[in-house]
Amino acid sequence: MQIEEAIAIARNSRWLSQHERHVQDLLCSRMRLVSLPKGRTLFDIEDSANEVYCVVSGCAVITVPHPVEGMLNAHVMFAGRWFGEPAALGKRPRIMSVSARRPTDLLALPQQAIYELLKADPSLNWVFFNLMAWNVEEYLLHAVDLLIVDPRIRLCSRLLTFGGRLLSYLPPGPISIPLTQEELAGASNMSRSTVFHLLGELVSQGICELGYREIRILDMGRLAKIVEEASAG
Numbered sequence: 001m002q003i004e005e006a007i008a009i010a011r012n013s014r015w016l017s018q019h020e021r022h023v024q025d026l027l028c029s030r031m032r033l034v035s036l037p038k039g040r041t042l043f044d045i046e047d048s049a050n051e052v053y054c055v056v057s058g059c060a061v062i063t064v065p066h067p068v069e070g071m072l073n074a075h076v077m078f079a080g081r082w083f084g085e086p087a088a089l090g091k092r093p094r095i096m097s098v099s100a101r102r103p104t105d106l107l108a109l110p111q112q113a114i115y116e117l118l119k120a121d122p123s124l125n126w127v128f129f130n131l132m133a134w135n136v137e138e139y140l141l142h143a144v145d146l147l148i149v150d151p152r153i154r155l156c157s158r159l160l161t162f163g164g165r166l167l168s169y170l171p172p173g174p175i176s177i178p179l180t181q182e183e184l185a186g187a188s189n190m191s192r193s194t195v196f197h198l199l200g201e202l203v204s205q206g207i208c209e210l211g212y213r214e215i216r217i218l219d220m221g222r223l224a225k226i227v228e229e230a231s232a233g
Contacts, residue, residue, distance in 0.1 A: 030113035049087035058104030
């Protein structure tokens with residue numbers, strides 16, 4: 001991938017696209033392209049923070065420690081997802097590990113560049129605060145998903161979160177999630193056979209559709225209703 005193509009993807013990401021063009025230009029002018037082969041770790045827990053990243057192709061997995069289950073694949077990120085800003089802005093060690101599930105390209109915004117941009121234009125503080133607020137909400141949803149005991153409800157909730165739902169927002173769909181069943185199982189802390197069986201049920205109900213290395217949610221509303229009814233019960 002060429003950096004021009006990568007920057008175009010970053011500009012169209014859900015977070016950066018909401019900001020004015022001059023803000024996009026400032027951030028994109030300081031980014032560099034990083035390519036990771038499958039299985040390569042970008043950073044590990046306790047590593048020093050040095051950059052903020054945007055996934056532009058492939059699939060990266062966030063691994064975090066769990067007090068009971070050990071290390072869990074808590075979040076799988078694909079094109080358009082930004083991460084790494086709390087540690088980079090707070091000058092503190094990483095609290096999660098990130099590695100490439102597939103060959104993955106990322107844009108990296110160096111920590112030093114961020115501080116130079118903030119010094120030159122303090123209003124950019126709000127831009128990065130907005131990213132942190134957005135990501136905190138998404139990370140909390142991922143964490144809540146993994147606390148759900150019922151396998152069917154957990155899977156439905158995971159699909160909703162990967163599909164981009166927030167506390168007060170549900171994308172209209174259809175939504176394409178570039179994850180294989182195996183990747184979804186790993187990110188849900190469930191066996192592949194269980195995920196395969198449950199996805200089959202959702203497909204038969206017309207809620208989901210399986211494609212090559214992707215899962216398509218055809219009806220976000222019906223999927224959300226399954227989770228809401230379980231929560232109400």
